[in-house]
Amino acid sequence: MKVQVLLGLHLDVASPKPISIEDTQPVPRLERLVRGVGGDGFVILTDMFSFLDPAHISSDLAGRLRALADDCEQLKLTRAPPMLLRTAPxxxxxxxxxxxxxxxxxxxxxxHPIHGDRMVMTTPLWWADPDGTWIRSLSRFYRLGPPAGPDHVRRMLELAGLGSSEGDA
Known part of the structure; x- marks a missing residue:
């Protein structure tokens, strides 16, 4: 079975022998990053990570970052999440x-104050409670309920078009 890992390398995880770099096949974007863009050898990070492009700065980013910094100060001082956690989704x-x-x-x-009660993907995470009761994303705190079980994970994969149907082997 081949899987894609963070750096874009496809690894054969069922292989009985240790995997060496020769056994991997880089995806085209990684090859472009390693070789550089064009003949000048410069790497364009925004080709791989479009969110780094200042053109993608949203109108509410400064406010989100200020709130995140305020929460950072409070967590550093008290090690306890703010009262906001009581009303967090x-x-x-x-x-x-x-x-x-x-x-x-x-x-x-x-x-959730914007999305209500439904399936969502959070903004990137900044902190997580070591006891597993809350997380802080770029946007807000969340209280954590139970994690997904195998049936929920299968359903998420199906919704994303990555799961196999009953007839597939």
Missing amino acids: LLKNWVPTLTPAGVQMIGHTVG
Whole structure:
């Protein structure tokens, strides 16, 4: 079985022998990054990580970052999340995922101020409670309910078009 890992290398995870760099096949974007763009040898990071392009700065980013910095100060001083956590949306049946923007959570929210009660993907995560009761994304705190079980993960993969149907082997 081949899987794609963060650096864009396809690895054969069923191989009985240790995997060497010769056994991997880089995806085209990684080859472009390693070789450089064009003949000048410069790497264009925004080709791989479009969120780094200042053209993608949203109108509310400064406010989100200020709120994040305020929460950072409070967490540093008290090691306890703010009172805001009491009204934070609940995220249940969640699974962490690694995206080009960072670690994000996919799960079902209850009481989200924008999305209500439905499946969402959070903005990138900044902090997580070591006891597993809350997370802080770029946008807000979430209270954590139970993580996704195997059935929920299969359903998420199906919704994303990555799951296999009953007839597939």
